[in-house]
Amino acid sequence: MSRDSIRVAILGFGTVGSGVVSILQRNAEAIAQKVGLPVVIHGVADPDLDRPRSVNLDRSLLGPDSTKLIKDPQVDIVVEAIGGVHPALDYLLAAIESGKSVVTSNKELMAKHGHEVLEAAERKRVDVGFEASVAGGIPILQALKEPLSGNRITEVVGILNGTTNYILTKMTLEGKEFHEALSEAQELGYAERNPTDDIEGHDAAYKLCILASVAFSSRVSLADVFREGISRVAKADIAYAADLGYVVKLVAIARSAGDNRLELRVHPAFLPRQHPLASVNDVFNGIFLRGDAMSDLMFYGRGAGSLPTGSAVVGDIIYEARNIRNDNRGRVLCTCYNVADPVPMEEVRTRYYLRIEVKDQPGVLGSIATAFGENGVSIASLVQKPLQQGKAEIVWVTHEVEERSVRAALAKICSLPVVHGVSSLIRVEG
Amino acid sequence: MSRDSIRVAILGFGTVGSGVVSILQRNAEAIAQKVGLPVVIHGVADPDLDRPRSVNLDRSLLGPDSTKLIKDPQVDIVVEAIGGVHPALDYLLAAIESGKSVVTSNKELMAKHGHEVLEAAERKRVDVGFEASVAGGIPILQALKEPLSGNRITEVVGILNGTTNYILTKMTLEGKEFHEALSEAQELGYAERNPTDDIEGHDAAYKLCILASVAFSSRVSLADVFREGISRVAKADIAYAADLGYVVKLVAIARSAGDNRLELRVHPAFLPRQHPLASVNDVFNGIFLRGDAMSDLMFYGRGAGSLPTGSAVVGDIIYEARNIRNDNRGRVLCTCYNVADPVPMEEVRTRYYLRIEVKDQPGVLGSIATAFGENGVSIASLVQKPLQQGKAEIVWVTHEVEERSVRAALAKICSLPVVHGVSSLIRVEG
Numbered sequence: 001m002s003r004d005s006i007r008v009a010i011l012g013f014g015t016v017g018s019g020v021v022s023i024l025q026r027n028a029e030a031i032a033q034k035v036g037l038p039v040v041i042h043g044v045a046d047p048d049l050d051r052p053r054s055v056n057l058d059r060s061l062l063g064p065d066s067t068k069l070i071k072d073p074q075v076d077i078v079v080e081a082i083g084g085v086h087p088a089l090d091y092l093l094a095a096i097e098s099g100k101s102v103v104t105s106n107k108e109l110m111a112k113h114g115h116e117v118l119e120a121a122e123r124k125r126v127d128v129g130f131e132a133s134v135a136g137g138i139p140i141l142q143a144l145k146e147p148l149s150g151n152r153i154t155e156v157v158g159i160l161n162g163t164t165n166y167i168l169t170k171m172t173l174e175g176k177e178f179h180e181a182l183s184e185a186q187e188l189g190y191a192e193r194n195p196t197d198d199i200e201g202h203d204a205a206y207k208l209c210i211l212a213s214v215a216f217s218s219r220v221s222l223a224d225v226f227r228e229g230i231s232r233v234a235k236a237d238i239a240y241a242a243d244l245g246y247v248v249k250l251v252a253i254a255r256s257a258g259d260n261r262l263e264l265r266v267h268p269a270f271l272p273r274q275h276p277l278a279s280v281n282d283v284f285n286g287i288f289l290r291g292d293a294m295s296d297l298m299f300y301g302r303g304a305g306s307l308p309t310g311s312a313v314v315g316d317i318i319y320e321a322r323n324i325r326n327d328n329r330g331r332v333l334c335t336c337y338n339v340a341d342p343v344p345m346e347e348v349r350t351r352y353y354l355r356i357e358v359k360d361q362p363g364v365l366g367s368i369a370t371a372f373g374e375n376g377v378s379i380a381s382l383v384q385k386p387l388q389q390g391k392a393e394i395v396w397v398t399h400e401v402e403e404r405s406v407r408a409a410l411a412k413i414c415s416l417p418v419v420h421g422v423s424s425l426i427r428v429e430g
Numbered sequence: 431m432s433r434d435s436i437r438v439a440i441l442g443f444g445t446v447g448s449g450v451v452s453i454l455q456r457n458a459e460a461i462a463q464k465v466g467l468p469v470v471i472h473g474v475a476d477p478d479l480d481r482p483r484s485v486n487l488d489r490s491l492l493g494p495d496s497t498k499l500i501k502d503p504q505v506d507i508v509v510e511a512i513g514g515v516h517p518a519l520d521y522l523l524a525a526i527e528s529g530k531s532v533v534t535s536n537k538e539l540m541a542k543h544g545h546e547v548l549e550a551a552e553r554k555r556v557d558v559g560f561e562a563s564v565a566g567g568i569p570i571l572q573a574l575k576e577p578l579s580g581n582r583i584t585e586v587v588g589i590l591n592g593t594t595n596y597i598l599t600k601m602t603l604e605g606k607e608f609h610e611a612l613s614e615a616q617e618l619g620y621a622e623r624n625p626t627d628d629i630e631g632h633d634a635a636y637k638l639c640i641l642a643s644v645a646f647s648s649r650v651s652l653a654d655v656f657r658e659g660i661s662r663v664a665k666a667d668i669a670y671a672a673d674l675g676y677v678v679k680l681v682a683i684a685r686s687a688g689d690n691r692l693e694l695r696v697h698p699a700f701l702p703r704q705h706p707l708a709s710v711n712d713v714f715n716g717i718f719l720r721g722d723a724m725s726d727l728m729f730y731g732r733g734a735g736s737l738p739t740g741s742a743v744v745g746d747i748i749y750e751a752r753n754i755r756n757d758n759r760g761r762v763l764c765t766c767y768n769v770a771d772p773v774p775m776e777e778v779r780t781r782y783y784l785r786i787e788v789k790d791q792p793g794v795l796g797s798i799a800t801a802f803g804e805n806g807v808s809i810a811s812l813v814q815k816p817l818q819q820g821k822a823e824i825v826w827v828t829h830e831v832e833e834r835s836v837r838a839a840l841a842k843i844c845s846l847p848v849v850h851g852v853s854s855l856i857r858v859e860g
Contacts, residue, residue: 019723022723023580023581023722023723024580026582026722027580027581027582027722027723030582030647031579031580033647033765033767034579034647034762034765131577137723137724137725137727138727139573139576139577139578142572142573142576142577143569143572143573143577146569146572146576146745146748146749147561147569147572147573147742147745147746147749148569148741148745149461149464149745149748150453150454150457150461150740150741150744150745150747150748151453151457151741152456152457152460217460217463217464276709276730279706279709291741292453292456292457292737293449293452293453293457293567293737293738293740293741293744294567294731294732294737294738294741294742295567295731295732295735295737295738296730296731296732297567297568297729297730297731297732298728298729298730298731299727299728299729299730300706300726300727300728300729300730301724301725301726301727301728302724302725302726302727305725307722307723307724307725308723308724308725310580310723311578311580311581311721311723311724312577312724314580314723315576315577315578315579315580316577317580318576318579318580319576319577322761322762323761326758326761328756328758328761331752331753331756331758331761332752335463335464337463
């Protein structure tokens with residue numbers, strides 16, 4: 001097939017779309033050298049033609065009609081940078097149906113419908129790039145698909161959400177409470193007006209689904225991911241963490257438990273201060289991996305933003321453009337040849353930090369310790385501190401134990417008349 | 431082309447070769463799934479047939495004759511895991527000549543002769559994988575060749591040598607002198623009996639050549655790399671670094687100075703304690719990158735060892751096997767379309783830590799400060815400490831300045847009768 005360029009259509013001219021346009025323009029010459037053909041912006045579709053953008057684009061290339069671009073026989077690669085499931089999914093499937101390779105930065109779409117998209121692409125033998133859907137500028141998916149693919153991956157721990165990492169960093173370094181740090185993140189544009197998606201861990205869960213699917217060659221569905229957000233992490237928990245030599249992070253964990261069994265969970269966690277992820281601060285993302293051959297590996301970088309996300313999209317465009325030039329689309333198809341068997345959260349074994357508010361009176365410690373002991377929960381360390389008004393709080397760190405045992409112990413403990421309540425449960429990892 | 435397997439010949443059955451054999455055996459099923467065909471060890475060549483190895487290999491697959499394997503028409507991919515330039519280079523060129531894709535872990539060979547190997551491969555349209563030649567298990571080269579390739583890289587800073595990083599870590603955390611830490615590294619097998627290659631920065635310089643060539647799409651030759659080892663770093667320097675908020679690391683730096691001009695240097699450096707590379711300790715490697723789109727990125731992992739290096743080799747084997755299966759060898763050829771113009775060390779601008787031993791008498795400080803001033807070297811901070819026997823030492827940290835100015839100032843300073851000598855010059859980066 002003789003051609004003089006690779007032609008790209010971009011659907012969505014917002015943050016990600018602008019980044020892609022900017023990179024394809026500014027580095028056009030180097031990209032042409034690397035691909036062996038110029039990579040040309042054929043058109044950009046966005047319903048809003050007039051919004052001010054951070055990048056200049058020839059007005060003749062911008063139009064409102066995605067469908068027209070998708071069907072244009074001159075277009076080789078369709079980039080979906082719209083976000084959300086609809087109409088993005090329909091556009092992607094239509095682009096694949098008309099024989100185009102596609103690139104998407106859409107984590108929600110890939111977490112919920114990646115399966116359909118990859119199967120459609122396999123039938124039409126076109127490429128699907130979704131590097132930008134996980135951890136922005138960090139090239140983790142390509143690394144897993146190719147250079148690390150000789151490994152049996154045993155563990156992935158990611159800090160995959162910049163907003164929550166920013167909030168936890170501010171709480172840690174500046175002693176802020178959650179709501180103060182959230183307001184600051186909103187003022188700076190790091191958090192949405194409605195921050196639920198980030199704060200409650202949905203965004204990280206989408207990314208974990210995608211990341212675990214690639215890392216473990218297993219289809220992972222969103223329903224299999226245990227999810228807990230950071231809105232209940234208190235300044236006091238972060239201070240106790242520091243005293244004990246830990247930092248608090250929102251982690252996304254996928255861990256092999258043998259025989260295709262897979263732990264999948266997103267929740268706040270104590271990480272030891274020496275852990276490679278412990279110093280991933282502010283809006284940065286980090287991914288820690290363990291494999292049977294490579295041993296420990298860590299990636300650190302910007303997980304969001306116009307240019308970092310654009311960097312990942314353009315990396316996929318270059319990969320696909322090389323395949324088109326070499327008439328070799330579908331070089332690596334869906335790699336999910338396993339079916340993961342998710343481990344129910346009750347069966348997960350880890351350690352626990354528990355902050356319990358009690359009446360400050362004799363016998364309290366003993367009755368709680370007994371409840372732990374009766375449920376097989378063994379205690380690694382403990383601190384008791386008086387509060388005001390005849391109350392005290394006791395902080396417990398357990399040894400490794402099944403989650404179901406901790407839950408059973410806490411049910412018992414909450415029923416004790418001397419206990420006001422469990423203020424915090426945070427898992428201790430690493 | 432119909433085939434039932436991809437057949438791999440491995441030249442060299444030492445540390446790296448054993449790792450490759452181990453991974454191809456243990457993960458055979460998953461690798462076959464990923465490639466779409468079994469990847470089979472066709473033969474292993476090593477002159478020493480009887481040495482005990484960490485892996486079991488069917489004796490019928492092991493023989494002394496590399497040349498026979500290279501010429502075997504059944505072999506698809508030849509892995510060179512011999513090390514050194516000869517005969518490894520001849521073997522690689524012969525394998526390419528007979529139409530095989532090749533993989534090498536050989537940094538010296540690729541730094542000195544990568545050019546020839548890549549040109550030969552381009553003529554025969556076969557693949558050359560050399561991921562394992564830089565930073566072992568860290569997939570930095572593939573990342574630069576594909577997912578990050580939309581970026582204009584502006585800076586690469588690597589901790590690329592595990593031996594020196596181990597020694598500097600011991601000096602830092604345990605207050606050891608260089609020679610004590612070296613002996614310990616030798617006892618643990620982290621340093622060779624003759625440690626020159628590691629200690630004097632040759633190993634890191636080889637890796638920087640390869641890394642910079644890929645990162646900057648520019649042919650970089652070893653002669654263009656400024657190189658200084660760690661044997662003159664003293665315990666005292668490390669203590670001053672700590673006081674000033676820095677750690678001492680052997681860094682390999684490639685930095686764009688505009689217009690294809692490239693700084694290329696390997697030397698000990700002060701890095702700020704918050705720098706992502708500052709916490710890369712022991713034998714671990716780390717690579718910090720800056721690009722115009724992705725912004726800052728860091729990779730951390732094991733830079734050496736049988737399995738981590740084997741992981742990189744097997745990643746290349748899988749890449750090449752997929753290309754063979756798809757009849758698409760030579761998919762990405764040599765990416766060095768630029769010619770770098772190396773910046774002479776005298777013209778490099780950075781900051782400097784200088785420890786100068788002087789007579790403890792009035793006027794000394796003034797005469798040295800005058801020499802700095804006359805050569806345009808501006809001082810950011812300074813500490814004076816009395817030594818024994820009427821001596822003192824003065825530690826200076828400069829503002830950013832051209833290296834030639836520092837050298838001129840030091841020539842003048844060394845000629846002052848009140849100066850005993852310059853005990854240390856260490857560049858301050860980041």
